[in-house]
Amino acid sequence: MFKRAKLNIMSNIDQATQARIQQWLSPEYDSKTTALVQQLIDNNEETELIDSFYKELEFGTGGLRGIMGVGSNRINKYTIGKATQGLANYLKKQFPNTVLKVAVSYDSRNNSQTLGHLVADVFSANGILVYLFEELRPTPVLSYAVRHFGCQGGVMLTASHNPKEYNGYKAYWNDGGQLVAPHDKQVIEEVNAIESVSAIKFTRDENYIQLVKEDFDDLYINANKALSINPALVAQQKDLKIVYSPIHGTGITIVPKMLQAWGFENITIVEAQAEPNGNFPTVVYPNPEEEDAMSMAMQEGQRLDADIVMATDPDADRVGLAVKNTNGDFQLLNGNQIGSLLIHYVLSSKKAKNELKDNDYIVKTIVTSNLMTDISAAFGVKSYETLTGFKFIGEVMTARERTENYLVGGEESYGFLVGDLVRDKDAVNACAFMAEMTAFYCAQGKSLFEVLQDIYVEHGFYQEKLISLTKKGKAGAEEIQQMMQTLRENPPKQLGGIAVKEIRDYERKQSHILATSAITPIDLPKSDVLQFITVDGDVISARPSGTEPKIKFYCSVKEQLKDKADYDVVSAKLEEKVKNIMADIVK
Template sequence: MIYLVKYDKWLNSELIDKNTKEELKKIKDKKELEDRFYKDLEFGTGGLRGIIGAGANRMNVYTVRKATQGLAEYLLNKYGKEKISVSIAYDSRIMSETFSKEAALTLCANGIRVNLFESLRPTPMLSYAVRYLKSKAGIVITASHNPKKYNGYKVYGEDGGQVTDKTAKNITSFIEKIDDFSKIKTMEMKVAEELRYLNIIGEEVDKNYIDNVKSLSIREDLVKESAKDLKIIYTPIHGAGNIPVRRVLKELGYKNLSVVKEQEMPNGEFPTAEYPNPEEPQVFKIALDMAKELKPDIIFGTDPDCDRIGAVVKDDRGEYKVLSGNMMGVLLSHYILTSLKEKNKLPDNGVIIKTIVTTEMAAKIAGKFGVQSIDVLTGFKYIGEKIKEFEEIGDKTYLFGFEESYGYLAGTFVRDKDAIIASMLICEMALYYKKKGMNLYNALINLYEEYGYYKEELVSITLEGKKGVDKISKVLEHLRHSMKVEINNVKIVKKLDYNISIEKNLVNLTEKQIKLPQSNVLKFILEDESYFVIRPSGTEPKMKIYMSVTGNSLKNSDEKMKSFKKNVMDIINNACDV
């Protein structure tokens, strides 16, 4: 068996440390051993992500060094002997600091200079640092919102955006050539510093970034006069957002901010949040207890690497409600467009970008303001790629981008989702509506009344290990060729197969090309404009099913979703049983 050959190679290598070998020897479960060695941890379009532990299919110093050696060789091949630097950041996760230093030392050993943040920083600050320091690439050690057993390794290009498909494949080709640990270079930290290959960065980058964030405030006069009146509760969920988020808000005059003490300090064990994701209502439990006394206007939390943000507001019954990523996305889209129009700053060629699984309500809002809405594949890297394209061609002006999974970006000095920028805009928006005697929930209902009661849901099915990967592939392939023609007596009118880049009209049987990168994703659109999308997660062992309906009231859209969800999940479950 191939996995046992790899296992023996690790056990017999003189370059693998004693503790790692001991961890491997203690594994008695053959399935566990197979999962650790049946493949190398894959370098996907976002880099590496996996469970921390010993083995070729795990996050550890050896897989990090190997990926970094491949990246170094890619950079040297692309840029030759010109001066190359790479910027590196890390979050609060277990071993993040260790992995960041290991990556730095492998780069230094290859003659590449490294700008390493002095302590943990949010992912968007790494994106900014790459551009600010004119690096050829960036690395951030994070597994975003995954459970504590995970860590990851994300790679950024010189534009500050996550590397996309073509570049990731090129980097992968260099990584795959490394078939022996002896081909991986490293050096001592002291030597790297003495040779001036290692540059520790901090406040200079921080200040420039913070100043840029503050420049995105749209209603500066309102903020200057009234920021002190907004009551805020914030939780960093044990992550990297605590200092920069509070710094931005403090410098803008938001004085009435309370932090959830139990979740304030960085801690990769995430003791108060098993799943440190602001999409999950339970991460706000302590904040909601605080809210009984403090009565805040807004509660929000950022994930461990502070690129996602979730917010909580009171609904019309006085109960606190976690706004979905789609809800916040349409609120911010409308607020930004309204504010720019009022100030006569709305450009004729403005664009909002969203992903193919993100609410169509955003496109309707954009259209009302004469602004174009563009869809990209799931993953903020594709939004960053569009910003770069707009910059190079000069025919469009980026205004705002978001995805349903709680990621938002205004401005172009960062090329990834940014919860620091989003926190500032959310607070400004909450302040704006407070002065009108409203909260964000009231504002959302007004938007529903105008544009339709859109409702979206996501179901994630966890399928771990090699069997899980195979199962997801089989389900998608089955649906690709055996899908029904209707759901609950409503015809399916379009099938979008992103794997072959074809959109098929099932009514008149015409086809047209989808001008997006190929991806193993299926989207089915029904006659009543409801739809569902199915795809494998790019970062977790999950199959994701996205569903959307539109109703004429909250109750009506809830009822429609309940029925639609049941029918869609029956189809998915039947496909799983095939």
């Protein structure tokens, strides 16, 4: 029985949350689930109850993502089952009189395989043919499979780079890209329309399950290999020393094979991080953005005097890169620097081969360095800007696939894609191109760090910093909301002692020039992002994360670099400027 009296003494639990808790104690949920909920009540775990039940999981920039556990705001068999049933219902409405097909894959996280099979069960029970990967495979391979098999949708079970407590559900449309408007919100409407667990079809129908076996990798690898810009040069540099870590994730299944197919023969895997493991035992966060996650690979790189060190996150859609600086020490590059190097390599190589076309373009997100735009402009290549999240880059690609030619895109959060084989960021593809890029410059006697300095001399020295503040649970979400509201109501007039000249509010879809009070529209979908542009051209952004309980502050500053010999002096100057700006906005 539901212990109503005990629940009612929890004065901070609102009625809507109590109603969800009561529903999850009903007989339609299995006994293990109801016992866990009752245990939270019996132990008076008020905060955990609120955080687990105060809302339904919603699609953010990376689909559904949350902590695993019981509750409507947690990742479990019922929230995943409900999301899949809602998606199945939506696909049937959008593609009537069609033999529906979906692709399903999963990463190395705890419960990912179980949840992946559960997703396949629900789709098959709804009469939808499922291409289910027999073993764990990366997100970009799933995106490729959606397109290859002509599916109407797809699902990847992953929480990307989040801590081990998390899992998630990335939903894909028929173009191989993650759900964007209007589909994301309309799928949620279908999900929310499911009022009872009894409406979820959990019983697997083997007639609608087709396993995708290991040989599918060859299709993906060969398609990527055909994108190589300088294969002959790679053959000359086949002994390039590469160190790679999958950080206990799916990258181990295909990144080494991709590099070998590309022609590289001297690949060292960080053995301590090679085995897929959802507990990620050697790192705090399985995120290549974090120095801790890259440290073992960098140590191995230093030991071997490697030419390049790379690491991918659990679902292998993000990649971190370390290169030797002028002192011979390995130095982590940030996502802006990696993306700028890739764009410069692709565009300069294609120009050298006279392969640039008038309809070529690149894409970046609004919080990603303007250096990428400067580079593309120098080559006469068009650039587009999207909201944060690679799904929006994929949306641009799909909208222009018949009229324009996508070359490369990237975002500061370590997501990149060269070529248009998929509609999501692809660390497997990026690893191959970063190795090729390294080989290309090694043949010229240059390191990637030196090439980056050359880019700064030509286009300006950009320096960026990201500060993330973690605010967990319902209270944290409300605090983040209040922080954004305060910035809107009382925007800073100066940052780091530098006057703010423009405020871009992507929620209100308008840009405000402070000196003239001129307001112009922003031609992008609404998003809870604020940007402050100073008179120096510095760009400071604030946005709540769509995938983690965080609010993120981005700062990008720029200074002229006349000579590479001045690198350290200018870098220190920019670092101080960033420090002063961030002190004013991150409070």
